[in-house]
Amino acid sequence: MLKITDLHVQLEEEDKKILKGVNLTVETGKVHAIMGPNGSGKSTLSYVLSGREGYEVTQGSAELDGEEILEMDPEERAAAGLFLAFQYPVEIPGVGNMTFLRTAVNAQRKARGQEEMSATDFLKEVRAKAKSLKIDADMLKRPVNVGFSGGEKKRNEILQMAMLEPRMCILDETDSGLDVDAMKLVADGVNALRDEGRSFLVITHYQRLLDHIKPDVVHIMADGRIIKTGGPELALEVENNGYADLLEGTA
Amino acid sequence: MSATLQKNTPAAPDLASALARPPRGGWVEAARAAAEARLEQTGLPGRRDEYWRFTRPDTLTAPEAGTAALLKDDEAPFFGGTDCLNLVFVDGAFDADASDKLEGTGLTIERLADVAATSDHWAQELYGVLEARGQKPVVRPLAAINTARATDGLLIRATGKVEKPIAIRYLRRDADADAMLHSVVRVEEGASLTLLENGPAAARFNSVLEVDLGDEAAFHHIRTQGRDHERREATHIFARLGRESLFKSFTLSANGALTRNECIIEMTGDDGVAHVAGAALGDGASGAFHHDDTIFVTHDALRCESRQVFKKVLRNGAVGVFQGKILVKAGAQKTDGYQISQSLLLDEDSQFLAKPELEIYADDVVCSHGSTTGAIDETALFYLRSRGVEKAEAQDLLVLSFLAEAIEEIDDADLAANINDRLAAWLRRRRS
Ligand SMILES: Nc1ncnc2c1ncn2[C@@H]1O[C@H](COP(=O)(O)OP(=O)(O)O)[C@@H](O)[C@H]1O
Ligand SMILES: [Mg+2]
Numbered sequence: 001m002l003k004i005t006d007l008h009v010q011l012e013e014e015d016k017k018i019l020k021g022v023n024l025t026v027e028t029g030k031v032h033a034i035m036g037p038n039g040s041g042k043s044t045l046s047y048v049l050s051g052r053e054g055y056e057v058t059q060g061s062a063e064l065d066g067e068e069i070l071e072m073d074p075e076e077r078a079a080a081g082l083f084l085a086f087q088y089p090v091e092i093p094g095v096g097n098m099t100f101l102r103t104a105v106n107a108q109r110k111a112r113g114q115e116e117m118s119a120t121d122f123l124k125e126v127r128a129k130a131k132s133l134k135i136d137a138d139m140l141k142r143p144v145n146v147g148f149s150g151g152e153k154k155r156n157e158i159l160q161m162a163m164l165e166p167r168m169c170i171l172d173e174t175d176s177g178l179d180v181d182a183m184k185l186v187a188d189g190v191n192a193l194r195d196e197g198r199s200f201l202v203i204t205h206y207q208r209l210l211d212h213i214k215p216d217v218v219h220i221m222a223d224g225r226i227i228k229t230g231g232p233e234l235a236l237e238v239e240n241n242g243y244a245d246l247l248e249g250t251a
Numbered sequence: 252m253s254a255t256l257q258k259n260t261p262a263a264p265d266l267a268s269a270l271a272r273p274p275r276g277g278w279v280e281a282a283r284a285a286a287e288a289r290l291e292q293t294g295l296p297g298r299r300d301e302y303w304r305f306t307r308p309d310t311l312t313a314p315e316a317g318t319a320a321l322l323k324d325d326e327a328p329f330f331g332g333t334d335c336l337n338l339v340f341v342d343g344a345f346d347a348d349a350s351d352k353l354e355g356t357g358l359t360i361e362r363l364a365d366v367a368a369t370s371d372h373w374a375q376e377l378y379g380v381l382e383a384r385g386q387k388p389v390v391r392p393l394a395a396i397n398t399a400r401a402t403d404g405l406l407i408r409a410t411g412k413v414e415k416p417i418a419i420r421y422l423r424r425d426a427d428a429d430a431m432l433h434s435v436v437r438v439e440e441g442a443s444l445t446l447l448e449n450g451p452a453a454a455r456f457n458s459v460l461e462v463d464l465g466d467e468a469a470f471h472h473i474r475t476q477g478r479d480h481e482r483r484e485a486t487h488i489f490a491r492l493g494r495e496s497l498f499k500s501f502t503l504s505a506n507g508a509l510t511r512n513e514c515i516i517e518m519t520g521d522d523g524v525a526h527v528a529g530a531a532l533g534d535g536a537s538g539a540f541h542h543d544d545t546i547f548v549t550h551d552a553l554r555c556e557s558r559q560v561f562k563k564v565l566r567n568g569a570v571g572v573f574q575g576k577i578l579v580k581a582g583a584q585k586t587d588g589y590q591i592s593q594s595l596l597l598d599e600d601s602q603f604l605a606k607p608e609l610e611i612y613a614d615d616v617v618c619s620h621g622s623t624t625g626a627i628d629e630t631a632l633f634y635l636r637s638r639g640v641e642k643a644e645a646q647d648l649l650v651l652s653f654l655a656e657a658i659e660e661i662d663d664a665d666l667a668a669n670i671n672d673r674l675a676a677w678l679r680r681r682r683s
Binding site for chain 2: 050051052053073074075077078079083084086089090092093094095100103104107108111143160164
């Protein structure tokens with residue numbers, strides 16, 4: 001599904017290298033996790049994959065189903081099936097959450113040559129999906145993420161994901177700032193979307209999210225590289241011993 | 252021609268010399284004469300006037316309106332879903348056939364042209380009176396000339412809670428029409444009225460609206476200044492608020508070569524509330540876009556609240572101006588004054604000139620003002636695009652987001668939705 005090869009990235013504005021040769025392949029239907037200390041480049045990887053400006057790819061490639069995505073506009077990547085759940089979802093005053101969702105869903109359908117969803121169908125689907133994420137009608141009416149609690153923002157990200165039905169989902173620190181109940185709700189939302197045609201890249205600093213979203217493969221990222229790859233037991237190792245041992249091993 | 256006359260260089264022709272004086276007689280004569288005297292004293296605004304530092308008045312004071320191409324408009328009528336008393340002016344002339352009857356429950360409504368010759372009228376206590384009060388401390392000659400020379404407009408008096416909004420629809424047919432209208436609104440104690448205005452009224456439009464609110468009266472005003480690119484207009488609203496009265500005015504402006512909207516509000520009764528808001532968007536590439544909001548709010552009573560919310564979206568060399576003042580007179584304690592003016596510049600060619608002012612002579616007041624100029628938020632833009640929304644559409648959503656605070660000043664949900672939908676449609680139209 002997603003194949004990242006020798007990806008080198010630096011900041012556009014200053015001569016600072018952040019990703020220094022990332023290699024990673026996420027197979028269709030699998031859940032991969034990326035763990036790593038703060039500042040290791042996890043968010044940068046998610047931004048570069050989804051097309052945020054400000055980064056320069058100096059080397060390497062990223063393919064979604066065999067198609068190079070690094071040259072595409074963010075909206076083209078979205079239409080191709082990529083989705084990023086933001087670490088810090090953005091507040092957009094004055095734009096209703098529902099309007100935003102509808103605009104996004106229809107934009108993607110249009111890009112794929114599908115017909116727009118009728119207002120009634122859309123409403124039905126949003127309501128059902130919102131309900132399972134415990135997102136009430138009020139939250140759907142309010143402006144996007146404005147005045148939302150940390151947990152509400154993350155649930156809102158998952159709702160967008162559920163509505164857009166991407167095939168490659170990247171979740172950046174979706175557990176940060178959540179209490180146990182909120183994390184469970186978010187994890188249930190993600191698990192409900194698990195499907196043999198859909199892949200996940202779950203970025204997290206802590207192991208606890210991975211208790212709920214069970215990964216098939218765990219990668220450790222440090223200083224812009226994947227330094228170790230293993231099964232779910234690798235996450236437990238981090239949980240028990242921290243990153244220090246792993247980092248030493250590579251030094 | 253005699254030698255003596257040739258020696259004097261004749262004064263350059265201007266609006267005052269070009270415009271006919273209305274016939275004499277009737278209750279309005281005295282007000283017109285007084286305004287004529289004010290105009291004589293001040294002259295028309297010139298380039299050097301401090302109050303016109305950011306906006307050139309010459310096309311507004313020139314003898315001719317000039318030509319403004321007519322936009323072929325295929326839009327559905329504004330406020331179409333709202334049951335209104337519709338009054339139509341074509342190039343500034345009343346169109347009786349296209350208008351509803353001048354009547355309504357809790358309401359008297361007349362044309363200035365129809366009643367100007369009578370000897371007495373309720374409006375004589377207000378016509379030109381609020382305008383004259385608004386000439387201090389800053390002169391507003393374009394309003395004085397309107398009082399002196401306008402021959403038509405509406406005189407509206409609400410005596411009860413008027414359910415149906417009055418909708419003034421301005422239409423254009425003549426590419427170089429010059430229009431001048433003067434209207435007076437009196438909302439009696441405890442009464443309420445909604446006034447809607449829509450349209451580019453003429454190639455050049457000079458409008459004065461005087462609004463007098465009795466105690467506990469409420470007045471809602473929603474105005475849209477349409478999409479004709481070359482139109483020019485200077486509008487003045489003079490409002491005087493009684494005790495516990497409510498005044499709300501919102502203006503949406505799109506396009507137009509030159510727009511100067513002045514709003515002069517006097518809070519004379521305790522516990523009054525006055526909100527004035529505007530959303531403007533323009534593109535310098537379609538000729539010119541210069542939009543000026545000039546606001547003056549005077550607090551002269553206890554515990555009054557005033558709010559100014561002005562937003563402008565500018566691109567391709569468009570210019571936005573905001574001059575806003577809150578004057579709190581001695582004794583106007585517990586005044587709550589707020590003013591925000593913001594511009595969203597979609598490129599580096601556009602500019603926003605803001606002059607916010609506070610002048611406070613009371614010690615127990617809360618007044619704040621702010622002014623910002625900014626570009627599209629790149630993080631928000633990326634967020635929307637990452638959801639599959641095309642860049643241009645994402646930008647439009649952020650433009651709507653930026654304007655939302657001004658539109659939220661409209662109390663009526665249906666009318667606010669109407670404005671918002673219209674704006675969205677205008678933005679969409681640009682993209683296609
Ligand atoms: N836009 C940016 N400007 C400056 N430094 C940045 C920027 N983006 C990332 N960095 C730097 O790159 C490194 C990796 O950051 P990030 O990808 O956010 O790491 P992580 O998500 O793993 O905590 C950090 O040192 C961070 O300060
Ligand atoms: Mg991060």
